[in-house]
Amino acid sequence: MRVKGLFWTVILLSLIPGGLLAWERVRTENGSETVTLLMDEPAIAEQAAYEGVEPFALATRYREAGLNGVALYEQTLQTLAEKGKVALLPGTDARAEASLNGRRLQLPPNSLLVRALTPGALAGALSKNRPRPQTVRLGDQTWYVFSEPNAEDRAGAQRPAGPDQVQLRRYRGAGWDIAYRPVNYPNLADVGTDFPDVSYLIHEGLEVAGNPERLSETVAASQDYLTGLVEGTEQAGMSAVSGKVPLARVFSVSQEWLNTLTPQEVADKYLLAANERGARLLYLRPYTDETVGNMRENTEALVRTLRTSLEAEGYRIGPVRALSYTSPPLLRALAGVGVLAGVGLLATLYPGVWGALVALGVLALGVLAGGFGWDALALTAALSFPVLGYALLPAKLWSVVGAVLISLAGAVLLAAVGSDRNTLLAVTPFSGVAATLVVPPALFLFYVTLRERTPAAWVHEFWSQPLRLGDVALTLISLAALAFVLLRRGNFPIIGASEAELGLRALLSDYFARPRFKELLGHPLAVLALLNPRWPTPVRGLLLTAGVVALSSVVNSFSHYHTPLLVSLERTAVALALGLVLGLLLNLIVRPLVQAISRWLSSSP
Structure with missing residues (x-):
């Protein structure tokens, strides 16, 4: 407990510099x-x-x-020709015309001949294109001979010619x-x-x-x-x-x-x-x-x-000005200490050597994706904090709010260490964004399994446990719900949005920053797990894992640095409120249904 208390103290203290950086970023965004x-x-x-x-x-x-x-x-040679300022003549046509006049015209292969029709029309093209064109006389006119890389596509005519x-x-x-x-x-x-x-x-x-x-x-x-x-x-x-x-x-x-x-x-x-x-x-x-x-x-x-x-x-x-945002390295470093404390807190969830292995794995993944710098710390925060909420808080309904607050603490630290001018403009994208939605649920599921038994005991029970189709069915349903949440990640998800969801998105967008689907599904499933403590552990564990996907989505929102912080915060709050309401409504439907099925099964001889 003392170790956990120390880590929590460091995290809370690191939120001071993290909060200062977040406030400065909000000021910058509001001023832009x-x-x-x-x-x-x-x-x-x-x-x-x-x-x-x-x-x-x-x-x-x-x-x-x-x-x-x-x-x-x-302008290009082509647009100048379209405006009537220059004339373009393919080399093949120039040779044919010369031949009709009894002349043999010597031109390089793949040539484009250009002549100004208005004074100075070719000044820009001649000053900036290399090699400089040769000249040739056709009748009493002088033409410039440019190379034509691709006569079919008129590539030579795409040469720039200035404003x-x-x-x-x-x-x-x-x-x-x-x-x-x-x-x-x-x-x-x-x-x-x-x-x-x-x-x-x-x-x-x-x-x-x-x-x-x-x-x-x-x-x-x-x-x-x-x-x-x-x-x-x-x-x-x-x-x-x-x-x-x-x-x-x-x-x-x-x-x-x-x-x-x-x-x-x-x-x-x-x-x-x-x-x-x-x-x-x-x-x-x-x-x-x-x-x-x-x-x-x-x-x-x-x-x-x-x-x-x-x-x-x-x-x-009106006229737009350049974004001006600076993040003092000292404040970023102090916020980074809080990220490392979060990794330490994550390690305490697992027994024995497993905690050290998990912590080292998260740090290694951060370094592999983000290098030795701020990007690694930002990814580490995104991988660690979503796991902590449901693992450390009691199985009560209010833990949904508590878990979101813990994830928001991680999001503040992520934004603090990761935000600079290049990330806010999306010049430098977030490193390892896909891992932020996959690794935390996997770590939480690993935590749930180790809390019940050692890996050896799980393997032994798996081979010796009698098969109960009811438990299998509930577990498969929970797995399907979890998979559905995970497969919806990214801009081009494997499972696309339904017409009903698109309609809901449009409706919500009229009033709020549109909440993310993973949170609208994950929060209710977590509510379902917390309100039904007697359900089988595998079922509740999978439902809470879906809740961790929602928490991962919360932190992931803040990894999109070009999205204003207040927009991400509004999206998180709306998703939490709707998720709680949907979870309570879902529980009113699912709990009686499960009880009715249980009574029906128990009534059989």
Whole structure:
């Protein structure tokens, strides 16, 4: 008892620095409630072509609905040609034309010929693409000869050609918040020297401009911008620059998906991304077909609905600033001492050498997944604290609340040691997230089995115990419930959500931060175990293990660092309240049913 008391004392004391760090993080998150609504300019131009209007005029109309920003793309040889500023001529066509005129034209294989149709149109492309193009005369005209890596895909025409300065001046002069989308291409020179005077850089496609050999130039040129970290899109080179440049998280919905959704459905997705995943650059697209109705009217409704919803949640619409969060190493270290005390407390649950083996195993897993650093301590907290509640507290209903509070203590320490600028922006993800939902239930189940008998005794009884089908049935049902909870983990669970669950999620999301399914199932099963102490030990142990899955989910919520702490806390509180109510209702149904079956079985001769 003295050892446990010492560990508890250390944990409680470590919550002081942990709480200070949590408070500082909440202050930072509350101070980062400005978002900007950017709309994709090429998509605006596409819709404008359908409408027969000028793109800037259409963008201005959406600005009246609440839009405040626009995303302008770097020009390419292809887009310059589409605007009538340059002419493109494949090398094969140039040879054919020369042959018709009785000439033999010497061109490198796979060539693309380019000629400016307006003065200075090729200045950007010529300054940044290497090797420099040769020139050739066709009639009385001079053409630049670029290599064409893939004539079928027009890859040569995708060479970047710098910003459209006329377009930029027009939007900037009207006071728009502007994002620039630079394009990468092999063998670029002087990366970033042509970045325009805008607020944000959102690199186009699946690569960062300058990747892979010019990223140092990209970093140097990006210091006065917020670089967009696009959710759900891995861009080659981003991991190398993200820790060295100011960042903001970007959320967008693809054009194809957007065209199938109503404005309200789309707005809800953006609001969720802002509330729960820290997205601050909300990248919109207009509707470009009429699958769900009039394109322009739906786009106006989307912008208006989203802006109204954001402002109702307390967000300001305007230029976004870089997240500024610092965590003093001393406070993190003091919180880390509490994590280690939690591991020590975990070790006391198991008899003899088993406690030391469990503690060493948890620490080893933390180091293997997170290295020798803060990530290892964060994972260690997530693996340890969910096990403690139901193992140390008495089998009473209030223990559900107590177990959640113990898990929240672990969550505070996890957030304290793991939070920094890179983790809050999801540049550095949580290490070992899958283990947080599997290891704690396994450790608790191991604790339950060792509390009853030694491993040797379990093996002996397993082979000698007469088979009772009733106990087998109850155990299988409990195992099925536990497996159902575990198989629902992750963004792409093996067992998907039912229509009823999706409806419940939508209903809850209208009023609260949506609770997690694992908690809505695990808490009631734990209530069932605590209210029925006479049920067979294997059954109660499995039901409480499902409860530990719920506790693991509580701590796991806080491992998603880009989710604000208060959102995770609200989600936990809502799940606990609903779980208690559902557990009590479930007990009213299950207990009489079990009693009735028992009486029926006992009445048989």
